[in-house]
Amino acid sequence: MRQLKINRLCVFGSYEDSELYSRNRTLIEALAACSAEVVEVRPGSRQNRASNHERVASITSLFATAFAILRNFVSLASQRDKLVGCDCYFVPYPAYIDALVLKWLRPRGSTSKIVVDAFLCLQDTLVNDRKMLAADGVLARIVGWLERRTLQNADLVFIDTAQQKALLSLQYGLDQDKLAVIPVGIDESLWQPLPFLP
Numbered sequence: 001m002r003q004l005k006i007n008r009l010c011v012f013g014s015y016e017d018s019e020l021y022s023r024n025r026t027l028i029e030a031l032a033a034c035s036a037e038v039v040e041v042r043p044g045s046r047q048n049r050a051s052n053h054e055r056v057a058s059i060t061s062l063f064a065t066a067f068a069i070l071r072n073f074v075s076l077a078s079q080r081d082k083l084v085g086c087d088c089y090f091v092p093y094p095a096y097i098d099a100l101v102l103k104w105l106r107p108r109g110s111t112s113k114i115v116v117d118a119f120l121c122l123q124d125t126l127v128n129d130r131k132m133l134a135a136d137g138v139l140a141r142i143v144g145w146l147e148r149r150t151l152q153n154a155d156l157v158f159i160d161t162a163q164q165k166a167l168l169s170l171q172y173g174l175d176q177d178k179l180a181v182i183p184v185g186i187d188e189s190l191w192q193p194l195p196f197l198p
Helices: 019-033 059-077 096-105 122-129 138-153 162-172
Strands: 006-012 035-041 088-091 113-119 156-159 179-181
Touching: 006 019, 019 035, 019 088, 019 113, 059 096, 088 096, 096 113, 096 138, 113 138, 122 138, 122 162, 138 162, 156 162, 162 179
Parallel strands: 006 035, 006 088, 088 113, 113 156, 156 179
Antiparallel strands: none
16 A cells, blocks of 8 residues: 555545454555545444444344434535545445445546445355345345445455455456455554563
């Protein structure tokens, strides 16, 4: 990322910014270091909610999530003027819905790049790993569609391992050059040096 030069970076979406999501902080700081200007477009109010995976695990939680997304969308849309003049948009994890909202909100005719952090393969996590959704169920198909659309619409996708890169490439037919492996990393601000003890 050191060679990357961005005039105006927009960090967009309803992502979490806490010790539990230090990857978001790490990636934002790295991209900000390559940028002359950084603007942030986030919902006006963010509350601690269920995990991203629990939000789509049942019809009830899916409707609650849909309502929260609609509320966030209204807040993001009200900040649409901040999207003007950006040459790169970064959508931190979980980027799946926010990236589609951004595609609709960004200025018409924009050629600015959209970078998303996929971090975890959403459908694989919900269906195969955590078994929260039936593989042949309606919700699994909706999640698969959402993940496919998000990743196909992005210009660059960050993923954390080579194995995840291979999985996404195979599952969604994505070009390998579109997927960049960025290890999870840590928020170094949380680690302070200790005094030397002989």
